[in-house]
Amino acid sequence: MSTDTDILIVGGGLAGPALALALARNGLSCHVLDAAPAETLGDPDFDGRAYALALSTRRMLDQLGLWSGVADKAEAIRDIRVSDGQAGQGASPLFLHFDHNEITEGPMGHMLEDRFLRRALATAVADHPAITLKHSARVVAQDSTPGNVSVTLEDGTKHHARLLIGADGRASGTAARAGISRTGWDYGQTSLVGALTVEKPHNGVAQQMFFPEGPLAVLPLTGQRVSIVWTESRDRARDIMAMDDEGYLAALRPRFGSYLGNIALAGKRYSYPLGLSLASAITAPRLALVGDAAHGIHPLAGQGLNLGLRDVAALAEVLVTAHRRGEDIGAADVLERYRRWRGFDIAMLATATDGINRIFSNDNPLLRLGRTLGLGAVNALPGARRRLIREAAGLTGDLPRLLQGQPI
Numbered sequence: 001m002s003t004d005t006d007i008l009i010v011g012g013g014l015a016g017p018a019l020a021l022a023l024a025r026n027g028l029s030c031h032v033l034d035a036a037p038a039e040t041l042g043d044p045d046f047d048g049r050a051y052a053l054a055l056s057t058r059r060m061l062d063q064l065g066l067w068s069g070v071a072d073k074a075e076a077i078r079d080i081r082v083s084d085g086q087a088g089q090g091a092s093p094l095f096l097h098f099d100h101n102e103i104t105e106g107p108m109g110h111m112l113e114d115r116f117l118r119r120a121l122a123t124a125v126a127d128h129p130a131i132t133l134k135h136s137a138r139v140v141a142q143d144s145t146p147g148n149v150s151v152t153l154e155d156g157t158k159h160h161a162r163l164l165i166g167a168d169g170r171a172s173g174t175a176a177r178a179g180i181s182r183t184g185w186d187y188g189q190t191s192l193v194g195a196l197t198v199e200k201p202h203n204g205v206a207q208q209m210f211f212p213e214g215p216l217a218v219l220p221l222t223g224q225r226v227s228i229v230w231t232e233s234r235d236r237a238r239d240i241m242a243m244d245d246e247g248y249l250a251a252l253r254p255r256f257g258s259y260l261g262n263i264a265l266a267g268k269r270y271s272y273p274l275g276l277s278l279a280s281a282i283t284a285p286r287l288a289l290v291g292d293a294a295h296g297i298h299p300l301a302g303q304g305l306n307l308g309l310r311d312v313a314a315l316a317e318v319l320v321t322a323h324r325r326g327e328d329i330g331a332a333d334v335l336e337r338y339r340r341w342r343g344f345d346i347a348m349l350a351t352a353t354d355g356i357n358r359i360f361s362n363d364n365p366l367l368r369l370g371r372t373l374g375l376g377a378v379n380a381l382p383g384a385r386r387r388l389i390r391e392a393a394g395l396t397g398d399l400p401r402l403l404q405g406q407p408i
């Protein structure tokens with residue numbers, strides 16, 4: 001059976017469905033194909049992450065009609081505190097403090113658990129008549145001709161469209177089949193992720209503590225809960241994951257400290273090996289990449305999904321504008337607008353997260369002095385601090401309309 005649609009999206013994770021919604025709400029039909037069975041993606045235990053969604057991302061989710069359904073599950077990030085830790089010791093005194101009251105727009109972001117975001121996206125996609133979502137649909141081949149693109153599924157089914165989108169994650173087969181190479185490396189680190197209950201109120205404060213083995217982020221969730229992203233060397237993380245819950249908490253406590261009182265696990269524990277994986281191009285004939293398929297970065301700044309949704313917002317705006325003008329949405333000059341818009345932002349954030357990880361994930365005394373002096377200086381300058389707060393809130397740069405909270 002072959003089906004025709006405007007756009008084929010390979011990948012029904014987070015970026016793929018968000019793009020389908022943005023396009024379908026503006027008159028373009030989409031097929032979303034995902035290799036995973038519906039039960040896997042619908043399982044609330046599928047992914048233990050909670051995302052730090054920048055203010056601009058929240059505005060976009062609002063524009064897509066998603067925010068009202070998840071607002072009561074999200075926790076505002078009111079303050080960000082950054083501190084430096086030493087090997088074998090807890091976090092040092094604070095050296096960077098961002099308070100949302102320094103900008104006029106409100107909290108710089110919200111924490112939202114994967115299970116709520118994924119479900120909201122899945123429901124909105126299922127409800128939209130211009131979107132067809134197919135699970136257990138692994139794409140194994142693709143082909144493009146001057147006016148058309150097609151994909152073949154594992155079971156031999158073919159789909160045709162005018163444009164193909166790779167939203168299939170950091171091991172993107174869509175990119176590989178189009179001859180797009182990748183650069184990157186393994187960080188030799190693993191992030192341990194989970195939710196904790198805490199004794200004292202977190203007051204909406206996100207803590208980032210840098211240790212030589214990797215950062216520990218403590219992020220506010222609703223109620224007396226926080227989400228941790230605890231990065232250790234790969235071997236140490238493997239040992240910690242093998243411990244029972246008490247051993248896990250005993251290993252965490254010296255890092256975490258006592259500022260939130262007693263801590264306890266509030267759900268399953270997860271682990272994610274870390275690496276950098278950048279596609280050498282984000283477009284090819286009749287093809288565009290979004291999300292981790294274009295750029296898988298270090299999670300230390302909590303920016304991966306925000307970056308992916310910036311791709312989605314920019315690409316949707318380029319394609320919808322082209323469609324309204326009567327242009328061919330898969331034409332090279334249309335895709336070139338997307339490449340020019342996104343290339344710089346992607347390169348900058350990948351370089352920044354990689355650089356911060358290198359500078360902070362070590363115990364070199366010279367680098368330690370440099371980071372204390374450098375960040376101490378930033379902290380003392382209200383103008384520089386405000387710029388970084390606006391950066392964290394996703395309010396800087398050439399923002400697509402969805403990220404400004406405007407319809408396309």
Ligand SMILES: Cc1cc2nc3c(=O)[nH]c(=O)nc-3n(C[C@H](O)[C@H](O)[C@H](O)COP(=O)(O)OP(=O)(O)OC[C@H]3O[C@@H](n4cnc5c(N)ncnc54)[C@H](O)[C@@H]3O)c2cc1C
Pocket residue numbers: 010011012013014015016033034035036049050051052053137138139140167168169170173191193229272290291292293299301302303304305306307308
């Ligand atoms: C520990 C950790 C913490 C993080 N915290 C944050 C945070 O606080 N804030 C933030 O913004 N980001 C964060 N991120 C990054 C964020 O999780 C990712 O950027 C995001 O999940 C990527 O979504 P995606 O839709 O691009 O890709 P994915 O979620 O990887 O989705 C890809 C989809 O493609 C499908 N697929 C693959 N191959 C095929 C095929 N051949 N055919 C059909 N389907 C296929 C897969 O089944 C999958 O569903 C974090 C990452 C980590 C590791």
